[in-house]
Amino acid sequence: MDLAIQTQQLKKRFAQRVKGRVKWVEAVAGVDMAVQSGEIYGFLGPNGAGKTTTLRMLTTLLPMDSGEAVVAGFDLRSQAHMVRRHIGYVSQLGGADLNATGWENLILAGQLYGMTSTQVRNRAKELVEVFDLGQIVQRGARTYSGGQRRRLEVALGIIHRPEVLFLDEPTTGLDPQNRHNLWQQIRQLQSTGTTVFLTTHYLEEADALADRLAIMDSGRIISEGAPDQLKQQVAGDVIVIEDSFNPNQLSWMARLLEKEAFVRRIHTEEGKLLLYVADAAANMQEVFKILHHHSLRPQRVSLSQASLDDVFLKATGRSLRDVGQEGEGQ
Amino acid sequence: MTLVRDVRLLFWRKMRETLRQPVWIVSGLSTPLLYLALFDPLLKGLHSPLFGGVHGNSVMNVFVPGILALMAFGSGMGAGWTVIWELQSGVIERFRVTPTRRFSLLMGPVLRDTVMFVIPAALVLFVAHFFGFDLHWLGLIILFILYCMLTAVVSAISGSLGLVLQDIGSLAAAVTGLQLPLTLLAGVLLPLSIGPNWLKVIAHFNPMYYVVNASRVLAAGSIQNAQVWQAFLVMFPLLVVVLWWATRVYGKVVA
Numbered sequence: 001m002d003l004a005i006q007t008q009q010l011k012k013r014f015a016q017r018v019k020g021r022v023k024w025v026e027a028v029a030g031v032d033m034a035v036q037s038g039e040i041y042g043f044l045g046p047n048g049a050g051k052t053t054t055l056r057m058l059t060t061l062l063p064m065d066s067g068e069a070v071v072a073g074f075d076l077r078s079q080a081h082m083v084r085r086h087i088g089y090v091s092q093l094g095g096a097d098l099n100a101t102g103w104e105n106l107i108l109a110g111q112l113y114g115m116t117s118t119q120v121r122n123r124a125k126e127l128v129e130v131f132d133l134g135q136i137v138q139r140g141a142r143t144y145s146g147g148q149r150r151r152l153e154v155a156l157g158i159i160h161r162p163e164v165l166f167l168d169e170p171t172t173g174l175d176p177q178n179r180h181n182l183w184q185q186i187r188q189l190q191s192t193g194t195t196v197f198l199t200t201h202y203l204e205e206a207d208a209l210a211d212r213l214a215i216m217d218s219g220r221i222i223s224e225g226a227p228d229q230l231k232q233q234v235a236g237d238v239i240v241i242e243d244s245f246n247p248n249q250l251s252w253m254a255r256l257l258e259k260e261a262f263v264r265r266i267h268t269e270e271g272k273l274l275l276y277v278a279d280a281a282a283n284m285q286e287v288f289k290i291l292h293h294h295s296l297r298p299q300r301v302s303l304s305q306a307s308l309d310d311v312f313l314k315a316t317g318r319s320l321r322d323v324g325q326e327g328e329g330q
Numbered sequence: 331m332t333l334v335r336d337v338r339l340l341f342w343r344k345m346r347e348t349l350r351q352p353v354w355i356v357s358g359l360s361t362p363l364l365y366l367a368l369f370d371p372l373l374k375g376l377h378s379p380l381f382g383g384v385h386g387n388s389v390m391n392v393f394v395p396g397i398l399a400l401m402a403f404g405s406g407m408g409a410g411w412t413v414i415w416e417l418q419s420g421v422i423e424r425f426r427v428t429p430t431r432r433f434s435l436l437m438g439p440v441l442r443d444t445v446m447f448v449i450p451a452a453l454v455l456f457v458a459h460f461f462g463f464d465l466h467w468l469g470l471i472i473l474f475i476l477y478c479m480l481t482a483v484v485s486a487i488s489g490s491l492g493l494v495l496q497d498i499g500s501l502a503a504a505v506t507g508l509q510l511p512l513t514l515l516a517g518v519l520l521p522l523s524i525g526p527n528w529l530k531v532i533a534h535f536n537p538m539y540y541v542v543n544a545s546r547v548l549a550a551g552s553i554q555n556a557q558v559w560q561a562f563l564v565m566f567p568l569l570v571v572v573l574w575w576a577t578r579v580y581g582k583v584v585a
Contacts, residue, residue, distance in 0.1 A: 089427040
């Protein structure tokens with residue numbers, strides 16, 4: 001099996017009632033992708049981009065409207081039962097049974113995949129070790145901290161050694177330390193041959209974890225490739241000019257620099273001006289010259305590599321950080 | 331048989347949950363016992379031939395089957411609430427990704443509710459016996475089978491409503507909105523035979539009416555009775571249809 005997941009024109013739309021009228025919203029508008037066996041594949045995009053809907057279809061939870069999909073070698077439509085045997089899924093909600101102990105959760109999860117009691121007990125012990133649950137596994141899951149619960153939930157998702165593991169926003173709500181630990185464990189899983197498909201709206205996460213990623217917006221994949229490759233597609237370098245500028249000053253500066261031939265694109269953020277240029281080191285002098293000419297002496301001028309946010313920005317005209325915050329406020 | 335195994339596993343999951351919260355067991359028992367202690371004395375003040383004459387001497391023989399009906403209904407009613415919690419915490423979604431059949435997901439809580447009807451109900455019968463309730467064993471066993479079917483139907487409907495509505499407020503409105511007319515129109519507290527004709531006509535559209543009628547006959551020890559097979563004739567197809575529908579709901583729901 002070369003491909004762990006393959007989709008063609010995957011589509012899903014939902015009826016939404018707006019002021020009494022039924023409006024159809026295309027949550028997933030024709031997704032094509034091919035995930036190699038053994039890779040970590042990331043879905044990056046703002047909330048509402050259709051990441052979770054895609055993932056729900058791929059995990060058999062939601063019927064697709066149209067399109068084709070093969071997961072772990074089985075047809076999603078006609079062999080859903082076989083797909084379920086070969087995948088693991090950790091939802092955004094988590095899914096630990098809070099009224100049971102961690103141990104009971106693990107045992108039941110394994111048994112539902114048809115493991116014998118000996119098999120499941122050995123495997124559960126192994127996972128308790130890997131996810132460092134020894135201290136708490138006999139306690140009710142309700143008493144767990146956020147990080148502990150996440151670890152249990154990931155353990156529940158892989159107890160049957162799935163070929164393909166789906167993780168929906170796995171580190172949302174975790175502190176940096178727990179987040180890095182989980183990244184470590186996800187990489188560990190990959191080294192044992194598991195294909196990992198994860199969604200995230202954290203740029204750092206996609207950058208740090210994914211071998212390849214698809215950037216999603218409004219139900220479509222707008223860009224796909226290895227993180228470095230994607231970043232190179234955007235102008236290589238960024239000059240960041242920072243000071244306590246007010247928005248008027250910023251837009252004035254933007255208009256000023258826009259005219260220069262070496263500036264490919266300009267983006268302004270709070271107190272910040274980002275210039276996308278072909279060769280930052282060479283263009284830096286020019287920028288200084290222009291600024292000095294207008295008696296501007298910004299506090300900080302720095303160089304940075306294009307980030308995944310810049311990739312998103314180029315494709316959609318919006319910054320993922322801004323969109324992400326909007327989404328979370330909803 | 332993976333199906334039987336999965337049902338057993340999921341049943342015990344719910345059972346452990348119940349046993350961890352003894353509050354529910356106590357509160358489940360207190361209602362019927364309070365009825366016996368505080369309502370029964372009122373009944374004794376009434377002229378028993380008015381509603382008890384047909385079935386025997388003791389008012390209890392008419393009253394206790396009605397209380398059991400309330401317990402059977404009440405035991406299944408709460409299923410929807412836990413379903414909503416489990417939907418919100420993602421437990422149901424997690425189980426739905428496993429190869430487990432949707433039918434076993436449904437049957438775990440349904441069987442738990444049934445067991446949680448039988449145990450306190452048996453205790454109530456034991457107490458009622460001291461208040462003058464006659465124990466007719468064979469009749470009582472058939473009565474319990476009938477009431478277990480009722481609990482299963484109510485539990486499956488409540489659970490499915492929870493999955494469909496996904497909101498505690500709407501569920502509470504729907505379930506309690508059904509409970510009062512259904513139990514009153516079944517003649518739970520007083521037999522409908524003493525009521526006017528129009529009431530009896532409406533009651534015939536209520537499946538629970540047949541169950542409660544049959545239970546009074548069964549409690550009196552009469553087994554070969556038209557009311558008994560009528561009740562089974564209503565409840566069995568109803569149970570099959572409800573379980574089929576609820577299984578489909580479990581297969582489709584998305585949080």
